[in-house]
Amino acid sequence: MPARQPAKPRARRNISEVRPYHHGDLRRVLIDAALQLAAEGAEISVREAARRAAVSPGAPFRHFPNRDALMSAVAEEAQRRFRAEIEVALDQAPAADPFGRFRAFGLAYVRWARRNPAHFEIISTGRYFAHGSSAELTRDNAELIALTEGILIEAAKQGLLRSADLKRIQIAGRALVYGFARMNLDGHLPRWGVEEDEIERMAEGVIDLFIAGIAKP
Amino acid sequence: MPARQPAKPRARRNISEVRPYHHGDLRRVLIDAALQLAAEGAEISVREAARRAAVSPGAPFRHFPNRDALMSAVAEEAQRRFRAEIEVALDQAPAADPFGRFRAFGLAYVRWARRNPAHFEIISTGRYFAHGSSAELTRDNAELIALTEGILIEAAKQGLLRSADLKRIQIAGRALVYGFARMNLDGHLPRWGVEEDEIERMAEGVIDLFIAGIAKP
DNA sequence: CCATTATGTAATCACCGATTACATATGGCT
DNA sequence: AGCCATATGTAATCGGTGATTACATAATGG
Structure with a gap:
């Protein structure tokens, strides 16, 4: 039973700045890590990207439903x-x-x-x-x-x-x-x-x- | 106890026909399976090629040192x-x-x-x-x-x-x-x-x- | 102040490439 | 004729990967 939000009374922070929860925009960090991985001639692997972001192997899947989405x-x-x-x-x-x-x-x-x-x-x-x-x-x-x-x-x-x-x-x-x-x-x-x-x-x-x-x- | 087959006349067969040992030119069968795999749009995997050749997963590596060689x-x-x-x-x-x-x-x-x-x-x-x-x-x-x-x-x-x-x-x-x-x-x-x-x-x-x-x- | 939700972790699964130890068939050699 | 070195295949196993699940925790906002 969802308590639906009546509105957004609080002034939302600048939209352009995605808000970090734990890691601080892990999504972006993963993308950058993947790009760097590719640039180095290596295969892009979700695990390696996670490793470079110093995060657990499952964490990326909070931001991307699967590998394809990351790609x-x-x-x-x-x-x-x-x-x-x-x-x-x-x-x-x-x-x-x-x-x-x-x-x-x-x-x-x-x-x-x-x-x-x-x-x-x-x-x-x-x-x-x-x-x-x-x-x-x-x-x-x-x-x-x-x-x-x-x-x-x-x-x-x-x-x-x-x-x-x-x-x-x-x-x-x-x-x-x-x-x-x-x-x-x-x-x-x-x-x-x-x-x-x-x-x-x-x-x-x-x-x-x-x-x-x-x-x- | 398998009964040996004395067959095979001494004369070496035509060179152009590679000799089958157990399977009968597994090498060729693996290549064909891989080609078919690719044609079907699937990834080429050594295991799947072996599977289609009805052979164990390790068998292909008797004919190719590694996946690259098969490719x-x-x-x-x-x-x-x-x-x-x-x-x-x-x-x-x-x-x-x-x-x-x-x-x-x-x-x-x-x-x-x-x-x-x-x-x-x-x-x-x-x-x-x-x-x-x-x-x-x-x-x-x-x-x-x-x-x-x-x-x-x-x-x-x-x-x-x-x-x-x-x-x-x-x-x-x-x-x-x-x-x-x-x-x-x-x-x-x-x-x-x-x-x-x-x-x-x-x-x-x-x-x-x-x-x-x-x-x- | 606390419930909801976003985020991250740990454990687990199936699949893959590859290696190793072992089993068996083949055909050349004597 | 028979033996045996070797070509071939199997079984077991390893580490890596994508993916899912149950669980833990941080942040948000009413």
């Missing part, structure tokens, strides 16, 4: 960081120069993936948690895609494109960038893929090649 | 099947038509990946076993890459290319095809990615767009 939260955080960096890069290219923006987008994309391989893997693969399990992740990703769409629309508006099939160009562009990023992580660039500079230059080359391919001659 | 063998088998199908497709395009060959290659690549997502994942990711742990896998993959290189060289020889930077074109082409194949598996084509036909048409469109982009006008 989803981890993916959301990684996606947040990823998007932030992409947007910074995009802001440095003028909106009136769609090819420049696409270039900036592709380079930032590849660079982040290369520098945060494990996190990129978690974000992009949908293999670490049930697909569509996180609405935030889905929305974030959709916005990122819409962003590339906007770039292409602007290019079309300016009459820069050889073809009018925007969807096709968009898919091709995403496939190119995504594929190049993944080739790095998946070890498909065995010989020369060691030098950071070489990767960067090749990324530029590949993106420029693509732009030249879709640009009106 | 490597599984990857080798999957790669064999993959390559076989690619080569069939390539054989149906005349060697004198490099663009047609690239198109056939890309389509066969994407189609196989889509139809055998788990196996493609195992092959291409290098996340399921130590990278470079299988010389055969490495060699096979290198040959596949050399194949695409040959196609481009032929195109250049015929003066079909706009740019002379073959390496750049090759990387871009591989990134495009690999990226598109992975986008399918990784759930990056949420809306329209359900219809097999639509995927196929989009694959053709993307590949043709790429070809048009690198072809001399």
Whole structure:
């Protein structure tokens, strides 16, 4: 028999500050521990995350119903960081120069993936948690895609494109960038893929090649 | 007390047929079970493979030093099947038509990946076993890459290319095809990615767009 | 001031990869 | 013909993992 609260008379503290009970926002600490775990190349295990948070093995399950939920939260955080960096890069290219923006987008994309391989893997693969399990992740990703769409629309508006099939160009562009990023992580660039500079230059080359391919001659 | 069977004539059997001891080539049965497991979308576990082979949990370790070795063998088998199908497709395009060959290659690549997502994942990711742990896998993959290189060289020889930077074109082409194949598996084509036909048409469109982009006008 | 609820602990379970000691079948060797 | 080294499989066991449950305690708010 629940004594229903008539209201919240007490001024609730600032919402943005989640209140610590025992540990002090164990949820966040677990997510950070998991991200660090991934960054170190280790498997993410709930137990290890708990261990690093100096908490019992069962404690995390007070904050996440199961491992997948933790992974989803981890993916959301990684996606947040990823998007932030992409947007910074995009802001440095003028909106009136769609090819420049696409270039900036592709380079930032590849660079982040290369520098945060494990996190990129978690974000992009949908293999670490049930697909569509996180609405935030889905929305974030959709916005990122819409962003590339906007770039292409602007290019079309300016009459820069050889073809009018925007969807096709968009898919091709995403496939190119995504594929190049993944080739790095998946070890498909065995010989020369060691030098950071070489990767960067090749990324530029590949993106420029693509732009030249879709640009009106 | 088991009655010994005097059978087995002295002559050593055909070498190509591995000799069954107790089970009858448990090694192969385990690999097949693992492949099937993956195809069903389940995790590959040594125990489950053993279970399906109706053998004790420790038995597989007589044939593979550890789980990774089994995974490597599984990857080798999957790669064999993959390559076989690619080569069939390539054989149906005349060697004198490099663009047609690239198109056939890309389509066969994407189609196989889509139809055998788990196996493609195992092959291409290098996340399921130590990278470079299988010389055969490495060699096979290198040959596949050399194949695409040959196609481009032929195109250049015929003066079909706009740019002379073959390496750049090759990387871009591989990134495009690999990226598109992975986008399918990784759930990056949420809306329209359900219809097999639509995927196929989009694959053709993307590949043709790429070809048009690198072809001399 | 105290009941409710949020949070954490301890104990336990089933499953997994892996190792070890032991049992048995196989086929080469003499 | 027979023996035996070895290839193969089993049983028992270990530590690690995700997950559930019963229980303990801290914090909140009426």
